[in-house]
Amino acid sequence: MLQVDIDTKMKFLHGLSNKTRVQILESIKEDEKTVSQIVQDLNGNQSNISQHLTCLKGCGLVVGRQDGKYVYYRVRNQLVRDLLTMIDVVLEDVEKDVACCDSHID
């Protein structure tokens, strides 16, 4: 049985608790991007995106590497990438489930 500290876990999950952050993750899931590329991608605000990137880094979900005046961000590793994929898979399944069986519940 895997023993994970709940506070560490929450810190990690905090990264996934905001729409902008999740969109950033989707945006850089396949390949790394600079901050400004991400800003363009999401049609967002530079300061805002930068703050979320700092957050995602703190949560352990992404890593950044500086190259000259650019900073490239990418999701940390394949396992995190797999987790992101799995969330989509589970979500699809849950949606189907909810649609089929629980539509009488609101």
Add this chain to the structure above:
Amino acid sequence: MLQVDIDTKMKFLHGLSNKTRVQILESIKEDEKTVSQIVQDLNGNQSNISQHLTCLKGCGLVVGRQDGKYVYYRVRNQLVRDLLTMIDVVLEDVEKDVACCDSHID
């Protein structure tokens, strides 16, 4: 490529964004429990736990069934259970990673 609506996704992930909710999920991951069992388990407040259970149900993460005056909650299905496990796995890996390579970053 899996296409998932971002707002639906956020609604789902919202369930994982709070410590109490994650603790509830951990508590009922293996077997269903009544509200009061969960309250005891977490040493929590009845109203609070009940609200979080409603939230988790709305997020699609858990389902409840009434049996007399008791309501039993359980995680929705095996796929959700797998996701919870995977989070722990990824987290372990990330922690190791952070400890080894990024300890110079705070």
Add this chain to the structure above:
DNA sequence: CAAACATATTAGTATTAGCTAATGTAACGA
């Protein structure tokens, strides 16, 4: 049917998080 128990709901408050705008820092290029 009344009391007791299990759970849900509501209202009010406190805490947290996210956003924007402004400013700071560092690297590059003319």
Add this chain to the structure above:
DNA sequence: TCGTTACATTAGCTAATACTAATATGTTTG
């Protein structure tokens, strides 16, 4: 070296969230 570009940081405001206490609903049991 000065201006420009890329990114980070800070401050202030607003909105969302979570908590507690009180009350309501529904079920069982005597």
